[in-house]
Amino acid sequence: MTQFQTLEDQLRAAMPTMTRAERQLASHMLGNFPLSVLGTVATIAQDAGVSAPTVVRFVRKIGFSGYPEFRAQLHEEMGERLASPITKHEKWADRLEIDHPLNRFALRVIENLRQTLSQQDLRTFDAVRDLLADKSRSVYLIGGRLTRSIAEYFTTALHVMRSDVTLLSSQPNTWPPALLDMSAGDVLVVFDIRRYEPSVQQFAELAHAQQMEVVLFTDQWVSPTAGVARHILTSQIEVPSAWDTIVPLIALVESMLSALQDANWQDTRERLERMERFYEEMLLFKRMR
Amino acid sequence: MTQFQTLEDQLRAAMPTMTRAERQLASHMLGNFPLSVLGTVATIAQDAGVSAPTVVRFVRKIGFSGYPEFRAQLHEEMGERLASPITKHEKWADRLEIDHPLNRFALRVIENLRQTLSQQDLRTFDAVRDLLADKSRSVYLIGGRLTRSIAEYFTTALHVMRSDVTLLSSQPNTWPPALLDMSAGDVLVVFDIRRYEPSVQQFAELAHAQQMEVVLFTDQWVSPTAGVARHILTSQIEVPSAWDTIVPLIALVESMLSALQDANWQDTRERLERMERFYEEMLLFKRMR
DNA sequence: TCTTTTTTGAAACAAACGTTTCAACTTGGC
DNA sequence: GCCAAGTTGAAACGTTTGTTTCAAAAAAGA
Secondary structure, eight states, rough: OOOOSSSOOOOOOOGGGGGGHHHHHHHHHTTTTTGGGOHHHHHHHHHHHHHHHHHHHHHTTTTOOHHHHHHHHHHHHHHHOOOOOTTTGGGGGGGGTTTSHHHHHHHHHHHHHHHHHHHHHHHHHHHHHHHHTTTTTTTEEEEETTTTTHHHHHOOOOOOOSOOOOEEOOOOOGGGHHHTOOOOOEEEEEOSSSSOOHHHHHHHHHHHHOOOEEEEEEEETOGGGGGGGGGEEEEOOOOOOOOOOOOOHHHHHHHHHHHHHHHTHHHHHHHHHHHHHHHHHHHHHHHHO | OOOOHHHHHHHHHGGGGOHHHHHHHHHHHTTTTTGGGSOOOHHHHHHHHHHHHHHHHHHTTTTTTSHHHHHHHHHHHHHHHHHOHHHHHHHHHHHHHHHHHHHHHHHHHHHHHHHHHHHHHHHHHHHHHHHHOOTSOOOOEETTTHHHHHHHHHHHHHHHHOOOOEEOOSSSGGOOOOHHHHOOEEEEEEOSSOOHHHHHHHHHHHHHHOEEEEEEEEEEEEOGGGOSEEEEEEEEESSSSSSOOOHHHHHHHHHHHHHHHHHHHHHHHHHHHHHHHHHHHHHHHHHHH
């Protein structure tokens, strides 16, 4: 539609061929760029002291089909200027063979991840980190059919950093007895994405009734468990397939692990070293047989 | 009109009192802030997957008289950030909180994912898809300490698409007897990232000796199991923390699932529908007790 | 100065917009 | 398990918006 880089350049370049009223308009636009161009045709016309038709004729003259297209262009440019590194859309997709299923899927996964991370409330994130870093609280984890593996991964990694971490079995009938050992102030981490599982929700409610702190990792449609959750971390999980992606959830979990590690690096390193030693001794033992 | 500093804070603060559709909307707005909020009610509604009335109700709920006022507020905030090139940068940098661990970690994860997917050999990917789609071959999956959860996830999802899928237990002493049931041409999917586990490698070698097809998901340094693997899919997994990220591995696995589903959609859908029915009947059964 | 051409904005218009209504649906309480 | 309360989106509504028309005003040319 245009060979110019930015709208601003485009406005300046058009100046010489403009009439009196149009120059007055362009001058006003450039003087209050880009705030002046956010409003409606009527607003701009009034602020610049010209009529609405002049505004329309003007944007036509510099190459747009109409005012909506002009504003869309401006929005796009503003978006680029305002975008954070995470929010930013990198055009790396161009290099890929775009038609291959792997790449079509991958682009959507990255989009989900990007959105999930950029919308994350940092205060919630920090609050959860503090809860999990608090060694006076025991931590319990639970997940549904597809999310149990996330809970398992989280558990394995958490074990490196602290004790009193328990993954609840996949059999709901073992949960009530497990409740016996949980006390007020303990943390229950719940993973629940659609289709949400009633048994998981019921358990979270029981835990909440016992004054436990419930942390919920869920999808953008939000599990009903949210009702009893102290902290909620949501992920975008929709991809073009019959099921959803857990990638953003994993990314959140790993970010949390990384933050926890930073929060208590001294202890973590010690535990890591001890674990390494134990692993080595296990191997030695095996070799001696 | 409001006691909050920015629109973004206002959106987040409202989250707890929101309904499902409203949360979905707020989530979308925050995920693509501020670009998403520049458009019309209809645009936002469609992008967020809710109806136009929901958008209007939402902005009313957080304290605006209507959508025009909401957009005016956003324009004002954007104007403040964009107006002066000098003040712009510091103000925006504040909000970015780029130094927050979540954001630092997130950028690296996205970079890993990007590299993993763009380096992927599509022929290998397709070959593995064909192996897994071949119903005359049984599929077995195995993983290490941290990768077992990936194998578990893959297994759960594969079960939806085909039968004869088996996740090997986490106890190595159960593996030799399991070998009895495996025959030439069957597929063994191995997940192994550093630090590579000798027991997993040994098992892969045994399987290879039995003429099984070994598919290896590993990291950029490549597990020693590669020696007996027919197909190798590598992932970039290095992040600024004491351990690695499995996000690219999960993304590969999910892409594979998506490709498999496309390859045999008829069967998959049938199985999905049957599964849905079974789940429903299970729930009915529970309710009837 | 007079005519022709161009420019401009008030008013009318059509399209798009935000908003309201209402019936279907879901959720929570007994 | 039923009913009440709350939530949701399709359709209808009135309003605002961008656009076109057209006649008046300004500018250019003779």
